[in-house]
Amino acid sequence: MQNTDVAIIGGGLAGSIAAAMLGRAGIKAVLVDPFPSYPPDFRCEKLGSSQIALLSKTGLAEHTLPAATLDGEVWEARFGHVVARKPSDQHGIMYDTLVNTIRTAIPADIPVVHARVTGIATSADRQKITLSDGDEISARLVVLANGLSVALRDMLGLERPVISPCHSITIGFDVAPVGREAFDFPALTYWPKRSSDRLAYMTLFPIGSAMRANVPVYRQMDDPWLREFRRAPEATMRALMPNLQGMMGDFAVVGPVKIRPADLYVTQGHRQAGVVLVGDAFATSCPAAGTGTDKVFTDVAQLCTVYIPNWLATGGMGAEKIAAFYDDPIKTSCDARSLAKAHHLRSLTLSNSLAWRAQRWARFVVRLGLGTLLAIRKRLGVRSASQRSAVPPQPHFDAATR
Structure with missing residues (x-):
């Protein structure tokens, strides 16, 4: 004992x-x-x-x-468009x-x-x-x-x-760029355009040298869509998320696709x-x-x-x-x-009531506005730094010289 x-x-x-x-x-x-x-x-x-x-x-x-692994920056996409590129301190770890x-x-x-x-x-x-x-x-x-x-x-x-039985299902896998060494973004979060897609969002983030993907959806475990995702994940992702190809370029799902349902x-x-x-x-x-x-x-x-x-x-x-x-x-x-x-x-x-549709559009407008503001500030910061570097250094006189 x-x-x-x-x-x-x-x-x-x-x-x-x-x-x-x-x-x-x-x-x-x-x-x-x-x-x-x-x-x-x-x-x-x-x-x-x-x-x-x-x-x-x-x-x-x-x-x-x-x-x-710290991502450092995340691109946010809503309705098929990148609306913000902002600093991020998310840490990826298995x-x-x-x-x-x-x-x-x-x-x-x-x-x-x-x-x-x-x-x-x-x-x-x-x-x-x-x-x-x-x-x-x-x-x-x-x-x-x-x-x-x-x-x-x-x-x-x-x-x-x-x-809440099978409240959500999360899909996890690694993705890799095809024909180049890395994606253009350090990390990416993509929110859906249509409630009928039953997609909460997709998030891509680095863990070590790999780019990890988590895709939470609201479906049942016997939904044929999940079998189709396992069979052809790249094609299913492109069909689910408009303009994803434009953000990611050619990509491939590498390694196993894991699916985890969650009851509350x-x-x-x-x-x-x-x-x-x-x-x-x-x-x-x-x-x-x-x-x-x-x-x-x-x-x-x-x-x-x-x-x-x-x-x-x-x-x-x-x-x-x-x-x-x-x-x-x-x-x-x-x-x-x-x-x-x-x-x-x-x-x-999932909800298509007027109130929930308004919330989705409000989030899009707010994120787009914040993203635009961040981009303007970044450009102004770069321009200001360039102007400072263009000013010739002033001569320095120490006390002995004076």
């Missing part, structure tokens, strides 16, 4: 950050995950400025970002690289057990975890960070009613003694809305900096302690924003 204060089940993004944060804070913890190295998984593939700000609160941003990089920040005195959890018994005092290798762990608190896994959910009597759910029956859920183990988000890492970083930062130290300072681990985390205003606000953004983006993409 291994004894610890906190047992973290699941070594994905949430679990690995929790292990690193608790270890750095000097809190005894054990991380349980069957994979010595996190395997390739089609999930989060880039971090924006808001996610980086949240990651900084965990103390792991400086450790993580060197493994990512999910397994992100997780494995964070794992290297886990202090050496935090044991990482490579096994599956086959049993769990919870109480208001201590929790017992049974592993697939026959070992057991006794902990004051269990942090459940095992994502979409259902086995422990059933053991603990948790329920996950689906709020929020766990029920979770206010239990001795166990707390974070990330997807508690509630899912829509990948198209890009709020998954917001939720993970917020959950883990609040849990590890505010609640776990306070919980461990007093005896017991009753349900009333655990409930305080779920009622945390920062967490609940983040969860609400994530859910609202998921539904807003879907309606903005």
Whole structure:
């Protein structure tokens, strides 16, 4: 029987950050995950400025970002036209690289057990975890960070009613230019012209030397369109996005095409003694809305900096302690924003009511105006720099010469 204060089940993004944060804070913890190295998984593939700000609160941003690729500039296209070219600080990184990089920040005195959890018994005092290798762990608190896994959910009597089945489907793949070394753009985001296309947007961004594509759509998994995309991705993309060829030139999809559906759910029956859920183990988000890492970083930062130290300072681990985390205003606000953004983006993409059509056109006009302003400022800046460089240098006299 291994004894610890906190047992973290699941070594994905949430679990690995929790292990690193608790270890750095000097809190005894054990991380349980069957994979010595996190395997390739089609999930989060880039971090924006808001996610980086949240990651900084965990103390792991400086450790993580060197493994990512900064785009520097993004071209924005709406209705088949490039409307803006603006500075960008998005960092592309494959999910397994992100997780494995964070794992290297886990202090050496935090044991990482490579096994599956086959049993769990919870109480208001201590929790017992049974592993697939026959070992057991006794902990004051269990942090459940095992994502979409259902086995422990059933053991603990948790329920996950689906709020929106197959809310979105995200397609991921690499693209490469044909007949030249690189694309003209550092990164590109393309918003659709027609709601009938059921396309949220397409985003192209660099990861290392590759150009990665993420294409969220609103369809069902049995839609023949998905099979056609797998069969002929380049032709399907050109048909879906007018003038894409003019922006990208000749291109080819390289490597596998990965397709990931996403259901939206929020766990029920979770206010239990001795166990707390974070990330997807508690509630899912829509990948198209890009709020998954917001939720993970917020959950883990609040849990590890505010609640776990306070919980461990007093005896017991009753349900009333655990409930305080779920009622945390920062967490609940983040969860609400994530859910609202998921539904807003879907309606903005699919709805043909006058109000939603007006929103789409308003976004086009605003982005076009901002893009034009940025272009004018850039040209004026270049012209001003040219004029300054054309002025002959003035003679310099030091005090001795005067």
